[in-house]
Amino acid sequence: SLPLIILFLHVFFLYSYDMVHYGHSNQLRQAKAMGDYLIVGVHTDSEISKHKGPPVFTQEERYKMVRAIKWVDEVVEGAPYVTTLETLDKYNCDFCVHGDDITLTVDGKDTYEEVKKSGRYRECKRTQGVSTTDLVGRMLLMTKAHHSNIDSSDYQEHTDNFGKVSQFSTSSQVSFWGHSPWTGVSQFLQTSQKIIQFASGQEPQPGDTIIYVAGAFDLFHIGHVDFLEVVHKLAEKPYIIVGLHFDQEVNRYKGKNYPIMNVHERTLSVLACRYVSEVVIGAPFAVTKDLLDHFKVDLVCHGKTEIYPDKDGSDPYAEPRRKGILRTVDSGNSLTTDAIVQRIIKNRLLFEARNQKKEAKEIAVIQAMKRQEEEKTKERAQAVL
Known part of the structure; x- marks a missing residue:
């Protein structure tokens, strides 16, 4: 063992x-x-x-x-x-x-x-290409550079801008900002291996109730967890498929710089949830007959949040509604991604101050480690002589 x-x-x-x-x-x-x-x-x-x-x-x-x-x-x-x-x-x-x-x-x-x-x-190993610093930076700067169709040079501009010292910073904090390898901003690169590591790899089994839910699932949070937990309890043997909309689709109906996390990042966040069996990456906005037939969906669930219309103004849930398999689920949690963003924007100055303080402590540790290594190198050199 x-x-x-x-x-x-x-x-x-x-x-x-x-x-x-x-x-x-x-x-x-x-x-x-x-x-x-x-x-x-x-x-x-x-x-x-x-x-x-x-x-x-x-x-x-x-x-x-x-x-x-x-x-x-x-x-x-x-x-x-x-x-x-x-x-x-x-x-x-x-x-x-x-x-x-x-x-x-x-x-x-x-x-x-x-x-x-x-x-x-x-x-x-720390996962490259993601940090709370970066996610908060996307919210505060209102950039779209992280979206999956944006040129990498735009992302570099985003990373260069985020972490610039604000007018409230002291000169001592300036020298520390942005130099710690543990508090950084970098671009996330999706690979098939990452998806395989996160995916369950389990196919639906006889007797499973296949449940389909769709949305952005941006900044995957406790509101999403509560919703999926309730959906999971709707059947004895649930097999939950989450359809994730592409970034451009989410931005169409959410506006601003949403989604905060791109579709590749959102995929891994959702796959890590114990209630989720499968993820459709870039799911169509409208839940069509073809989609329902392809996955042999028994039930389609949606939370109590607003259902946005499709591009042509139609109801994206018209087909499951017609078939009588659409169910509105009340998770008892009204938390939304918008609410999280507002909390962080409200505490922007505190965030910047905490980030600079953490950077300073980390730099001090790095410098101490460097000095220790230099001393050991000198000792080894003297021992040889």
């Missing part, structure tokens, strides 16, 4: 904007592959406020969001911010896992120092 793992995941890695994205999910996927039982510790609001700043989501929302990720076996609520051997022993874990970026306390100490020294620490 493989060893037991505990991962104290900072569900919100940067500045307390606790948006669980596919990068976090990929970290959990890698951690689960190191053992056979994955426990994820999630911090309380008070711990996060102390070390990072006030979170956007409540701790209860964050607990549920992490539980919905399919590689998670158990969630420890109110996990301590600093991981100790006592904590690992309490949950009978052999070692803990974290990404290859550093996590610091409010006074700049490594939160995994104790378990690293004891040899009960493992690392998994």
